[in-house]
Amino acid sequence: MDLQTQRCLEGFLRLSDLGPCRIERRMEFILPPFRLYIEYAQGRMLLSLARPVEACRRISTLRTLLGRCHPASTQGMVLRAYLVGEQQMLSATLAPGSDVNQWLACLRALRQRLERHPRDSQ
DSSP: OOHHHHHHHHHHHHHTTOOOOOOOSEEEEEETTEEEEEEEETTEEEEEEEEEOOGGGHHHHHHHHHHTOOGGGTTTOOEEEEEETTEEEEEEEEOTTOOHHHHHHHHHHHHHHHHHHHHHTO
């Protein structure tokens, strides 16, 4: 990871209130009820947000989130929805050269979509 990416990641962590930590290629943060995974590979940043989902709602949640992942509704951001065990996951790979503001917008988009589903299903 180059120095510029490290500095951007430090700024992202600070602006996201994730606190200072050692910058690594893979990081995990617990933000109840979410888990945030940040990975850096091949010059790109991958943000993934996970939230536990009740077993009886996993498939309906996945279907709903898949419908919310269209680039037209996410300002061109490509989001991927999938299940990993009890966790509903949403991920986005950011373009090389994207800046901290784009990373923050991506995190907000992921969070909004995961927060919305429980209200929809009640």
